[in-house]
Amino acid sequence: xxxxxxxxxxxxxxxxxxxxxxxxxxxxxxxxxxxxxxxxxxxxxxxxxxxxxxxxxxxxxxxxxxxxxxxxxxxxxxxxxxxxxxxxxxxxxxxxxxxxxxxxxxxxxxxxxxxxxxxxxxxxxxxxxxxxxxxxxxxxxxxxxxxxxxxxxxxxxxxxxxxxxxxxxxxxxxxxxxxxxxxxxxxxxxxxxxxxxxxxxxxxxxxxxxxxxxxxxxxxxxxxxxxxxxxxxxxxxxxxxxxxxxxxxxxxxxxxxxxxxxxxxxxxxxxxxxxxxxxxxxxxxxxxxxxxxxxxxxx
Numbered sequence: 001x002x003x004x005x006x007x008x009x010x011x012x013x014x015x016x017x018x019x020x021x022x023x024x025x026x027x028x029x030x031x032x033x034x035x036x037x038x039x040x041x042x043x044x045x046x047x048x049x050x051x052x053x054x055x056x057x058x059x060x061x062x063x064x065x066x067x068x069x070x071x072x073x074x075x076x077x078x079x080x081x082x083x084x085x086x087x088x089x090x091x092x093x094x095x096x097x098x099x100x101x102x103x104x105x106x107x108x109x110x111x112x113x114x115x116x117x118x119x120x121x122x123x124x125x126x127x128x129x130x131x132x133x134x135x136x137x138x139x140x141x142x143x144x145x146x147x148x149x150x151x152x153x154x155x156x157x158x159x160x161x162x163x164x165x166x167x168x169x170x171x172x173x174x175x176x177x178x179x180x181x182x183x184x185x186x187x188x189x190x191x192x193x194x195x196x197x198x199x200x201x202x203x204x205x206x207x208x209x210x211x212x213x214x215x216x217x218x219x220x221x222x223x224x225x226x227x228x229x230x231x232x233x234x235x236x237x238x239x240x241x242x243x244x245x246x247x248x249x250x251x252x253x254x255x256x257x258x259x260x261x262x263x264x265x266x267x268x269x270x271x272x273x274x275x276x277x278x279x280x281x282x283x284x285x286x287x288x289x290x291x292x293x294x295x296x297x298x299x
Contacts, residue, residue, distance in 0.1 A: 005198060005208035005225040006039040008076055008191070010047040012215050012257055013061070015271045021057055025269060027068045029215075029260060036218035039208075040074035041065075042103050044090075046144060046171070047212040047253055050078050052273045055086050059093050072098035076137055076210075080105025084121060088128045101135035101166060103210075106153075108145035118147070119156050126161055136164055137189070141171035148172075151184055158185065169193060169210045175200060182206050195221045196241045202228055213247050216259045217294045243293045246286050254279040255287065262291040 011033060014025035030041055043065070044050040044058050053061075062077055079090035079102040087104065094102050104125070106118050126134060138157075140149035149168065157165050167189035170178040175197055182190045182204045189207035192198065195217070198209050202225070214221050220240050227233045247255050254272050258279040261269035270278055279287070 002202065002205060003189070003207050005202045005206075005228070006189075006191075007037075007208055007214055007218060007221050007225065008040045008042040008210045009033045009038045009214040009218055010042045010045040010078075010210055010212055012253070012260055012269070013043070013048045013050075013053065014257075014269050015273055016268070017271065019271075019273055021053070021061060022268065022271075023061060023064045025264075025266070026061060027065060027070075029264070029269070030065060030070060031068070032263075033215065033218055034070070034074070037222035038214065038218045040076065040100065041070070042076045042078065042169075042210050044078035045103060045139065045210075046141060047215065047256060048078065049253060049273055049276070051081075052275075055081070055089055058090055062094060062097065062099075066097055073100045075099045076101050076103050078103045078105070078139065080107075080139060082107050082109040084124055088125055091125055091134065092129045092131075095129055095131045095134050098133070101137050103137045103139050103169060105139045105141070105145055106147045106149060108147045111146045113147070115150070115153050115156070118153055119160065122157055123160065126164055134164060135166045137167035137169060137191075138165060139169050139171070140177075141169075141193075143172065151180060154181070154185060154188075158187075167191065167207065178206065179204055194244060195224065196237075196244050198224055199228060199233070199237065211244075212252055212256055213244050215256045216247075216263065216290060217243050220294065239293055243290050246290045246293075250283055250286060251276070251279065255283065255290075258283070258287045259290045259294070262287060263295060 014022040081087045142148040169191045171193035191210045192201045224236045
């Protein structure tokens with residue numbers, strides 16, 4: 001089954017100099033990403049520094065985004081936390097606001113737990129939320145969590161909760177794993193975390209991309225998806241891949257924020273929360289090249 005590919009951007013979270021969340025800059029940037037052609041946003045994931053944010057901050061920021069007019073059906077907010085009550089609170093709130101779905105990590109502090117324990121965790125979330133509108137996109141990023149979303153876990157979840165689990169973001173960087181998920185579970189929307197994999201993802205029946213570098217390069221990623229199978233595909237893909245490689249050679253979140261600061265001609269966008277540190281000035285040429293590839297340079 002070939003799907004029309006979609007791009008969801010895991011939007012960065014701007015901070016003020018005192019490290020409080022900068023809500024207005026968050027909204028401004030999110031609206032710009034949607035104007036770039038993204039199908040939607042997936043805030044409060046890894047690129048958003050979500051695990052450096054409190055539950056209340058995430059709830060308030062989602063409310064602000066919706067109150068600013070962003071359609072709920074274009075949002076897949078991250079809700080996964082180590083503590084089950086936190087995940088339940090975030091998920092319940094997101095569903096109450098009518099979002100398209102939630103992007104949910106497995107509980108990630110304890111490693112080597114039985115797979116049935118992970119099933120129990122997701123079941124507890126579903127039971128506590130108690131809302132048939134709940135749709136979960138699983139978030140597989142084992143290099144960060146140490147708790148993989150395996151094929152057998154997916155199979156158990158789909159069998160126990162039909163209709164609740166609707167997709168997966170594979171941030172493992174392992175195409176063989178992504179391909180296996182697509183083939184084993186064609187009913188799921190399976191997203192790659194790298195735009196360089198869009199051609200393979202879509203050809204195999206995947207759903208598209210949820211990529212950190214889409215914070216900077218959404219326009220060109222959308223252009224690539226529209227160009228699949230045309231003579232323009234190779235040239236657009238080459239530019240997209242070049243920009244992706246720039247970020248892969250840098251501390252990802254600080255680099256994405258530095259490029260976003262260039263886009264908006266606003267250095268405040270480069271502020272990060274500890275334990276991240278602001279990108280060193282020695283990388284300025286690389287960030288300027290990324291900005292040039294993405295939107296013709298600083299705006």
